[in-house]
Amino acid sequence: MTTGEALARAFADEWGRVVAALVRTTGDWSLAEDAAQEAFATAATAWERDGVPRRPGAWLTTVARNRALDRLRRGAVERSVLATRAAGMTEGGEVDPIEPDDVPDDRLRLIFTCCHPALGLEARVALTLRTLCGLSVEEIAHALGASEAATAKRLVRAKQKIQRAGIPYRVPSGAALPERLGAVLAVLYLLFTEGYAPSGGEAVVRPDLAAEAIRLTEVLARLMPDEPEVLALLALERFQDSRRDARTGPDGALVPLEEQDRSRWSAPSIAAGEAALAAAERLAARPGFQLRQARIAALHARARTTGRPDRAAIAAEYAALRSLSASPHLALAHAVAVGLADGPDAGLALLDGLPDAPLGAALPAARADLLRRADRRAEAAESYRRALGAVRSGPERAFLERRLRETGG
Amino acid sequence: MQYVMLVRVDPDLAGTVEIDDVEPWVAEGSRTGMRLQGDPVDEPATATTVRVRDGEVLLSDGPFAETKEIVAGYDLLEAPDLERALDYAARHPVARIGALEVREVWDEFVPDREGGVPPARTEGRDYLFLHHPDPVVVQRADRADADPTAWVRGVEDSGATLGGARLRDADPGTAATVRAREEGVLVSRGPFAELAEEIAGIDLIRAADLDEAIAIAAAHPTSRIGAIEVRPFPA
Secondary structure, eight states: OOHHHHHHHHHHHHHHHHHHHHHHHHOOHHHHHHHHHHHHHHHHHHHHHHOOOSSHHHHHHHHHHHHHHHHHHHHOTTOHHHHHHHHTOOOOOSSSOOOGGGSTTHHHHHHHHHTOTTSOHHHHHHHIIIIITOOOHHHHHHHHTOOHHHHHHHHHHHHHHHHHHTOOSSOOOTTHHHHHHHHHHHHHHHHHHHHHSOSSSSOSOOHHHHHHHHHHHHHHHHHSTTOHHHHHHHHHHHHHHTTTGGGBOTTSOBOOGGGSOGGGSOHHHHHHHHHHHHHHHHHOSSOOHHHHHHHHHHHHHTHHHHSSOOHHHHHHHHHHHHTTOOOHHHHHHHHHHHHHHHOHHHHHHHHTTSOSGGGTTHHHHHHHHHHHHTTOHHHHHHHHHHHHTTOOOHHHHHHHHHHHHHTTO | OEEEEEEEEOHHHHTTOOOOOSHHHHHHHHHHTOEEEEEEOOOGGGOEEEEEETTEEEEEESOSSOOSSEEEEEEEEEOSSHHHHHHHHTTSGGGGTEEEEEEEBOGGGSOOOTTOOOOOOSSSEEEEEEEEEOHHHHHHSOTGGGOOHHHHHHHHHTTOEEEEEEBOOOOTTTEEEEEEETTEEEEEESSOTTOSSOOOEEEEEEESSHHHHHHHHHTSTHHHHEEEEEEEOOO
């Protein structure tokens, strides 16, 4: 392994740990990030010169902690809170490096704090990408389709709110845990879908965010090995990610599920999904939100070998999901699943009761698809036109235009 | 008579108009006995709004509503009548860059505790709760369900309360807002004009962290029939 490869791997494996350890010892998020950044910069030259250390994570944490100490001594002595905290830290050298594994909870705390529901959703996503994945402000801005200035401001505000409003750096316990874990999983899944099906712009798949989300979910699954919902989310992400290559045609256009070349679905990803799903099923006393979603994804993925998905089972899982969440998006997915299982009319009847506003283009697009299946072409074309009036993403638009042509509109 | 004065700042004016220091105003109130207590809260960006719907706690980042003039602090005033309270409020420096909403306290709303209130905790962070009940929901709500007495006893027992005040419904006799502009002092009687949902009360809460503050807010009836805006005081 070259130094560059070692650094890249260390960055992927250790960034979140180093930041998490420093946030705990200094209580200062910006300082923690800056010191971690400096430690990785130092590693680039030091590892080239001296070779890659035996325990890169411990090396990086030690260097970052010393950098943080330097900074506190240099400039921030008057900030008494930090100075007091710094007094509790001792200088560490090569002899006695900090072993990040000594404090296994640090990253978990960081995840729960970044995903705290008192922060705005966009702020949670940006903060997670910055502090846990180590993405730069520029990368985050690009990935989320925001300006760099707006992203930087959002991050500063989020960190300020954590400190000034007293958002604790802690894993919630007791009755609060399931609710807060749900919020964490929602952020990770949003991260995944932003990478998988971005809500704006041209590219259908931005591999980086989906991969970051899977990696973070894996970290969370290791840190909370007894939580079925975490494993279920991992399964869901793996199943969906297995279709990544089949999801776009040669011209970059969106290919709907039933028209995808199933031989292009990734067998290893599906196998990883099945393994995570089986583990989640073993742990779950009763199926939670993520587990039901993962089951649906598995039912789709199994069509790779069986040729056709079990539509009735999918519709039944969606019906069960609706009792767990009042989300209109879920109600829409349920209606579509019923339309595919029991015939378009059954689905259309369910769509009629749904609210327009929160669903955007998705509602007319779903209605158009069921009308097309019922061979009500003129009505389908009309609905496709309405969907086109509300759609944001480029590939989605191209797909709807194609369907509109096919229905003779 | 006691009055709660909500200090509201218009960020646009705050960026353009220089104002005097508040200390002389505070000193005057201490001397005359008109100002009992008061503190500024942290920026609106540090606010969290708490609602409970169908038993689920819903949080949103930021203040309850994006009004032009945002609550930046409170003072508790003692005055013989609203006129005298307004006269003092009008001299607050923020009158030039915002508004002072003066509201009569509804003293007997929650009966005093027999045998006195246990001492408050000495450790923790302090938060200002702003109660925003939804007037439509309040009309339909069961009176007993909206009674905060049990909640007040709870925060007294746990030492989490540093005080609080229920405010009388705003009418020209109980509420007024003062602003000082170039053309002079402007007084508008009755509810704070911009808000359909007026502030019905405040609480000063000492909690270990925001999680505990949110849990305390979520236990209050207002979060079920409206929303509670949780504003940290600067550490």
